[in-house]
Amino acid sequence: MNAALPPSLALVGAGKMGGAMLEGWLSIGLPPHAVSVFDAHPSDAIQALCAARGLALNPQQIAPPAVLVLATKPQTLEAVAPLVEGIVSPDTVLVSILAGKTIADLLRRVPTVRAVVRAMPNLPASIGAGATGAFANEAVTEEGRARAHALLAANGIVEWLPSEDLIDAVTALSGSGPSYVFHLVECLAEAGAQAGLPPDLALRLARATVTGAGRLLEASDLGADVLRQNVTSPGGTTAAALEVLMGEGGMAPLMTEAVAAAKRRAEALSG
Ligand SMILES: NC(=O)C1=CN([C@@H]2O[C@H](COP(=O)(O)OP(=O)(O)OC[C@H]3O[C@@H](n4cnc5c(N)ncnc54)[C@H](OP(=O)(O)O)[C@@H]3O)[C@@H](O)[C@H]2O)C=CC1
Numbered sequence: 415m416n417a418a419l420p421p422s423l424a425l426v427g428a429g430k431m432g433g434a435m436l437e438g439w440l441s442i443g444l445p446p447h448a449v450s451v452f453d454a455h456p457s458d459a460i461q462a463l464c465a466a467r468g469l470a471l472n473p474q475q476i477a478p479p480a481v482l483v484l485a486t487k488p489q490t491l492e493a494v495a496p497l498v499e500g501i502v503s504p505d506t507v508l509v510s511i512l513a514g515k516t517i518a519d520l521l522r523r524v525p526t527v528r529a530v531v532r533a534m535p536n537l538p539a540s541i542g543a544g545a546t547g548a549f550a551n552e553a554v555t556e557e558g559r560a561r562a563h564a565l566l567a568a569n570g571i572v573e574w575l576p577s578e579d580l581i582d583a584v585t586a587l588s589g590s591g592p593s594y595v596f597h598l599v600e601c602l603a604e605a606g607a608q609a610g611l612p613p614d615l616a617l618r619l620a621r622a623t624v625t626g627a628g629r630l631l632e633a634s635d636l637g638a639d640v641l642r643q644n645v646t647s648p649g650g651t652t653a654a655a656l657e658v659l660m661g662e663g664g665m666a667p668l669m670t671e672a673v674a675a676a677k678r679r680a681e682a683l684s685g
């Protein structure tokens with residue numbers, strides 16, 4: 415087991431994201447007896463995982479954990495705060511993945527805690543291919559930061575941010591970003607069907623194209639711009655498509671607008 419991993423951990427909210435992170439922690443050797451899971455309505459998969467691996471699910475009482483990861487919806491912070499406040503001690507590091515909720519918002523609801531890490535993971539965490547942005551307040555010790563890092567790194571890359579206010583932009587880019595890519599698959603498949611392909615064939619090709627391009631990007635030392643140029647024969651078909659995608663009203667201004675909308679929504683979720 416990674417020596418930096420916390421000796422005890424509570425996960426509050428084991429939904430899509432919390433559940434994905436939990437699987438990552440177990441896969442890198444966090445001992446199941448060190449983990450307590452709290453969820454209002456645990457899914458069948460979480461109940462089965464807890465039973466199979468011997469994790470405490472919704473225990474009545476636990477000793478304050480070294481780290482508590484809060485992974486409920488931002489809108490439930492008010493409702494879940496008394497549970498969290500009842501579990502933590504002043505030495506617990508609170509790692510929150512709630513979009514929009516600031517460190518000040520969290521400290522107001524959970525006054526016992528001092529050390530807070532705001533982290534923004536993304537869904538590919540479920541296969542260890544996530545991207546997380548994180549910010550630690552000044553009360554987080556070197557040890558606390560190392561523990562948070564070890565947990566977050568179980569799910570993919572971790573980028574520590576120099577200031578908390580960057581996290582809303584991270585949320586808009588990489589937190590929400592996987593959904594933009596999945597929508598690209600939907601759009602590509604629809605466009606292929608419009609171009610005459612049977613819809614199921616178009617979907618298979620679109621999915622394999624996006625997956626393959628992602629894997630090439632990961633495997634290659636080349637930048638995305640060079641890889642794009644490598645597909646683009648002068649005067650060929652790709653150039654014709656890119657004239658549309660890179661033209662006025664193309665993908666760049668659309669993506670800028672989408673990310674700005676997500677960032678505004680993150681800001682609106684604070685409080
Ligand atoms: N999904 C994603 O890709 C990402 C999500 N996030 C953040 O992760 C957080 C969770 O999102 P997501 O996993 O999608 O949401 P989910 O709804 O899938 O997960 C939240 C879980 O918390 C449970 N819950 C609700 N209230 C309580 C409570 N009082 N005590 C204990 N458990 C409770 C929910 O139960 P029930 O369903 O019964 O309400 C649910 O199982 C959000 O704050 C979001 O901003 C961050 C990055 C990416």
Ligand SMILES: O=C(O)[C@@H]1CCC=N1
Nearest residue numbers: 513585588589590591
């Ligand atoms: O959509 C949301 O609000 C959350 C935060 C980032 C991804 N999902």
